[in-house]
Amino acid sequence: MNYRQTEQLKEGLLNGNKRAAARLITMLENMDEAAFGIISECYAKTGAARIIGVTGPPGAGKSTLTDKLVKELRKAGRRVGVIAVDPTSPFTGGAILGDRVRMTDLATDEGVFIRSLATRGALGGISKAVFGVVKVLDILGMDYILIETAGVGQSEIDIVRIADMVIVVMTPGLGDDIQGIKAGIMEIADLFVVNKADREGADRTVAEIRAVLELNTDKTRRRPGVVKAVALDGAGIPDILNDVADFLNCLGGDGQREIRRRESVRHEIAMLAGELFYEKMERKLTFQGDAAENLIDRVVNKRIDPYSAAKSLVQ
Numbered sequence: 001m002n003y004r005q006t007e008q009l010k011e012g013l014l015n016g017n018k019r020a021a022a023r024l025i026t027m028l029e030n031m032d033e034a035a036f037g038i039i040s041e042c043y044a045k046t047g048a049a050r051i052i053g054v055t056g057p058p059g060a061g062k063s064t065l066t067d068k069l070v071k072e073l074r075k076a077g078r079r080v081g082v083i084a085v086d087p088t089s090p091f092t093g094g095a096i097l098g099d100r101v102r103m104t105d106l107a108t109d110e111g112v113f114i115r116s117l118a119t120r121g122a123l124g125g126i127s128k129a130v131f132g133v134v135k136v137l138d139i140l141g142m143d144y145i146l147i148e149t150a151g152v153g154q155s156e157i158d159i160v161r162i163a164d165m166v167i168v169v170m171t172p173g174l175g176d177d178i179q180g181i182k183a184g185i186m187e188i189a190d191l192f193v194v195n196k197a198d199r200e201g202a203d204r205t206v207a208e209i210r211a212v213l214e215l216n217t218d219k220t221r222r223r224p225g226v227v228k229a230v231a232l233d234g235a236g237i238p239d240i241l242n243d244v245a246d247f248l249n250c251l252g253g254d255g256q257r258e259i260r261r262r263e264s265v266r267h268e269i270a271m272l273a274g275e276l277f278y279e280k281m282e283r284k285l286t287f288q289g290d291a292a293e294n295l296i297d298r299v300v301n302k303r304i305d306p307y308s309a310a311k312s313l314v315q
Contacts (some may be wrong), residue, residue, distance in 0.1 A: 001034045010038045020024030028132040042139045049138040055149040060169040061195040065231040081137035081145040082114045085206045160188040172201035189224045196230035
């Protein structure tokens, strides 16, 4: 990409052009240096958007809930970006793109930008490209950015490292599973939504979540709310957004938003530095010639172990 094309892309992004944003996101996914340059030049424009993570077990209705939240925010005149992190196909390496199928009626709304991303093997349920995509949507002028993850397990809690607020979606009938996952996602939630609350056992699920929250000994952290919803017909959506507004207001008032943003930046710097370092080490092993081959030979012949070899390479 030449200088003129780069400038046109940057200008389009700053003017709220969704096509420019889409192209820039594709470049970020491909680790294009020109994309990082544009982000660098526009970085001062970031920080205004409110970032909301939506996560929970598969089948909890996260996509339907996200769809309804976006529509309610649009009624209030808010511009909304949606990042749907879908599972990676083991055959093509791409995303299944299920969320785009479920949100087709939002695709033509000029105030909504939807992008599906593949996890690409990211264990935390978050694609590495998400950090960059959030910045693009922030610069684009989105008031809210909703990040829906691919599903949650004990280790899949990276959403807390990027979002201002995390909504965990659950459904009735989890039973003892709530106790089993409390060491994972129970600690990252700022709001619990018991979706499909028209099913039997909804009240019991709410009570179980609250019982687990009672065990939390961290008095410095605001206790998460618990809201019942039936996302399919829109029930409970206004209550959720009221809780979101209250939480974000408190977050800004006591300085917690700044703390979260600092931790997010700390994690992103470490992640990007790690990627750059990994690429450098891989190039050294691939292109260094005799020295690299000698190091590999020593490991293959059991004269040194891989850990010692890696340590010598780093040094």
